Amino acid sequence: MKMTFRWYGSQIDPIPLKYVKQIPGMSGLMGLLDKPAGVVWEEDEIKALVDEVHAAGLEFEVVESVNVHEDIKMGLPTRDEYIANYITTIRNLAKFGVKVIVYNFMPVFDWLRTDLAREIPEDGSNSLYFNEKDLGEMGPMEIVRRTAEDSKGFTLPGWEPERLALLETTLKQYEGITPDMLRENYKYFLERVCPVCEEVGVRMACHPDDPAWPIFGLPRIAHSQEDYDKIVKLYDSPANTLCLCTGSLGSNPENDIPSIIRHFGEMDRIGAMHVRNVKYLGYRHFREAAHLSSTGDLDMFEIMKAIYDTCPDTYIRPDHGRMIWDEEGRPGYGLFDRALGACYLNGIWESLCKTYGQKG
């Protein structure tokens, strides 16, 4: 297992790489370039980023947020041009040692919350929060406005202004696109990118819908074990994997996370993991919790044990943390609570290795 950290780049991330390196056991990043969906990530841009990360003593084997253009998801005639760009990006990333690309195939919204800084009454910290009841009152345009206001000026992944500028048009275009049609478009995409991935030694890792159910009537096809069984069959290859995000899938208590990890780990279809905890507050109502099992409703020991047993060489990162100790930062992506999460998960890993034998 390699412990990694999401980092937005020195231009927009307030956390210096030096601090990331100082978290014990941190091997590298799940990094990204701040680029709109559909454009090529150029070699010189990737090189500058990778050189900077290596200079800080960290690896750069996983990238995130190589966003798939909506035209590809909708199956428009323009998709081929965007797929060609995506393939060029894959080739460029591989040249600089990237092994896994985390992406998603969610229409319009990568993820959704109704409050980005809900206070946790027990300790006065705050975290991301979702209550479907609040969503019903707001509607898509209102939630976009609220999320932008709550982000304290930080850019948020999946909420890039250029994507959301056309929100009303895009939502309209998705009317009539069923989950099966979206899957057909997904298959078309995978059939073109996965052979290139196989050739250059890269794995695509699909992130789940967050929260793990349909929203605003949009087709969503990645929020259960059954959904992912269909996705891995769209193109049967070790290059077609999932980024198993425990918090996203775990927002629905019907998803048994350790069991889902074992299912896909045994098939060698887990390219990367996001590990975080959630606290259930009611039906389609939850908040994000500290990583420690007892502070939420997911069993982190069983999650790490499933990784240890079935995919011990995967990349993991502590996912969203709470905002603690008065830190100011991008909601979910502060330094302090994610550093605590990494140490805790590394502690579980050490116990597993000392009990059952060294792995990963």
Ligand SMILES: [Mn+2]
């Ligand atoms: Mn995630």
